[in-house]
Amino acid sequence: GDKVKQSPSALSLQEGTNSALRCNFSIAATTVQWFLQNPRGSLMNLFYLVPGTKENGRLKSAFDSKESYSTLHIRDAQLEDSGTYFCAAEARQGGRALIFGTGTTVSVSP
Amino acid sequence: NAGVIQTPRHKVTGKGQEATLWCEPISGHSAVFWYRQTIVQGLEFLTYFRNQAPIDDSGMPKERFSAQMPNQSHSTLKIQSTQPQDSAVYLCASSPDWGGYEQYFGPGTRLTVL
Numbered sequence: 001g002d003k004v005k006q007s008p009s010a011l012s013l014q015e016g017t018n019s020a021l022r023c024n025f026s027i028a029a030t031t032v033q034w035f036l037q038n039p040r041g042s043l044m045n046l047f048y049l050v051p052g053t054k055e056n057g058r059l060k061s062a063f064d065s066k067e068s069y070s071t072l073h074i075r076d077a078q079l080e081d082s083g084t085y086f087c088a089a090e091a092r093q094g095g096r097a098l099i100f101g102t103g104t105t106v107s108v109s110p
Numbered sequence: 111n112a113g114v115i116q117t118p119r120h121k122v123t124g125k126g127q128e129a130t131l132w133c134e135p136i137s138g139h140s141a142v143f144w145y146r147q148t149i150v151q152g153l154e155f156l157t158y159f160r161n162q163a164p165i166d167d168s169g170m171p172k173e174r175f176s177a178q179m180p181n182q183s184h185s186t187l188k189i190q191s192t193q194p195q196d197s198a199v200y201l202c203a204s205s206p207d208w209g210g211y212e213q214y215f216g217p218g219t220r221l222t223v224l
Binding site: 033043 | 141145152153154160165168169199201203205212213214215217218220
């Protein structure tokens with residue numbers, strides 16, 4: 001089954017708008033990472049979270065281990081925010097292996 | 111800091127041939143991971159090393175796949191007798207040390223088996 005469920009699978013945004021992506025975990029996640037995969041396929045690190053919240057520019061992310069979810073908020077979307085966003089979790093019983101969600105493809109238009 | 115380096119970036123092999131993929135982790139990182147990305151399966155973990163020792167290979171196919179880390183500056187993933195279903199992007203990642211540290215990914219090697 002899906003240990004990391006990511007939603008939505010696709011998102012179309014207009015420049016300047018806000019949106020949120022979400023990951024729900026059916027595993028006991030200990031840490032969460034968020035990545036943006038660019039058109040060339042490279043995974044760029046956005047956030048590394050133990051339970052809590054972090055903010056970086058127009059991006060903000062939260063991880064609640066008790067409720068088993070994580071969110072990524074995009075504020076004032078820009079064209080360069082387009083790409084596929086992945087969340088990935090380390091599980092308490094899984095050692096260091098990252099378990100990835102299926103990704104959210106974000107398309108920002110003018 | 112050059113980041114994680116993977117070579118080659120693209121590799122095309124014929125069915126039944128061997129493919130060796132190389133990864134150079136970020137200097138000073140003692141944990142090295144291999145993942146595979148396909149359209150159907152998404153991103154999936156294969157194996158990882160800590161201080162060059164194999165720690166977890168639970169994601170590795172039992173046949174034809176092997177990984178090594180002969181020194182702290184590189185790791186290899188070898189696929190013997192490649193099959194079309196092995197076609198994927200193989201990603202290497204490294205992290206500073208034990209649990210609780212962020213993983214950084216290389217650009218990947220796109221393997222195509224004809």
